[in-house]
Amino acid sequence: MITRKSRDEIKRMRHAGHIVALVHKKMREVIEPGISTKELDSIAMQIIKENKAIPTFLGYHGFPGCICASINEEIVHGIPSENVILKEGDIIAVDVGATYGGMVGDSAWSYAVGKISEEKALLMKATEESLFAGIEKMRAGNILDDISGAIEDVANSYKMGIVRQYGGHGVGHSMHEDPFLFNFRVGDKTPIKSGMVIAIEPMLNLGCDDVKVLDDEWTVVTKDGKPSAHFEHTVLATDDEPVLLTTLME
Numbered sequence: 001m002i003t004r005k006s007r008d009e010i011k012r013m014r015h016a017g018h019i020v021a022l023v024h025k026k027m028r029e030v031i032e033p034g035i036s037t038k039e040l041d042s043i044a045m046q047i048i049k050e051n052k053a054i055p056t057f058l059g060y061h062g063f064p065g066c067i068c069a070s071i072n073e074e075i076v077h078g079i080p081s082e083n084v085i086l087k088e089g090d091i092i093a094v095d096v097g098a099t100y101g102g103m104v105g106d107s108a109w110s111y112a113v114g115k116i117s118e119e120k121a122l123l124m125k126a127t128e129e130s131l132f133a134g135i136e137k138m139r140a141g142n143i144l145d146d147i148s149g150a151i152e153d154v155a156n157s158y159k160m161g162i163v164r165q166y167g168g169h170g171v172g173h174s175m176h177e178d179p180f181l182f183n184f185r186v187g188d189k190t191p192i193k194s195g196m197v198i199a200i201e202p203m204l205n206l207g208c209d210d211v212k213v214l215d216d217e218w219t220v221v222t223k224d225g226k227p228s229a230h231f232e233h234t235v236l237a238t239d240d241e242p243v244l245l246t247t248l249m250e
């Protein structure tokens with residue numbers, strides 16, 4: 001069932017999203033060669049707790065971190081570890097959720113570690129651009145396939161692979177609510193209505209679409225070992241412009 005959020009629910013989601021944005025602001029500052037993904041996780045945890053929120057990911061289906069840290073060919077669900085140290089030239093996707101007042105904000109961003117290759121930079125540019133193309137379609141009167149199609153078109157224009165098995169989702173009282181949102185056209189005519197909130201999250205690959213899950217049963221990687229990028233915002237549909245809930249509040 002797709003719910004439409006009340007004014008009060010949206011207020012709390014906006015606050016949760018602000019906290020998520022604070023984490024990303026800090027990630028941008030501290031991500032550099034030599035830092036471990038466990039350290040990134042600890043920093044995120046501290047910010048979430050300082051702001052009286054709950055790390056949504058920690059314990060979710062048993063996930064052991066409060067961020068997902070996915071490097072290079074890792075697409076999503078990378079587990080933070082003291083043994084995973086960032087190196088010059090890596091790209092890392094940090095996905096984080098915060099629950100505030102019972103409501104969830106969910107946002108992911110890919111970051112360059114030091115100087116990266118041109119092809120990785122292009123992958124990140126394409127993925128971020130596809131996210132914003134999707135966000136632009138999050139308007140009452142459109143259908144879900146409008147968002148999916150906008151993402152697909154940008155991915156195709158850059159000749160990037162599109163991860164098929166994972167996608168966006170409704171978000172609110174829990175992290176994953178209806179509807180599921182594909183990052184390519186599937187013909188879903190579900191109408192977008194004001195008050196609907198969806199985490200839009202394209203995952204694009206430099207190579208093929210195919211993915212596999214590692215033996216840790218969490219980390220999803222590209223089958224061909226080529227890099228992947230991931231960008232995500234939690235977005236509210238209104239009768240007017242789409243509203244990003246996972247940015248810093250003024």
Ligand code: MG
Nearest residue numbers: 095106107108
């Ligand atoms: Mg996320």
Ligand code: MG
Nearest residue numbers: 106199201232
């Ligand atoms: Mg999400």
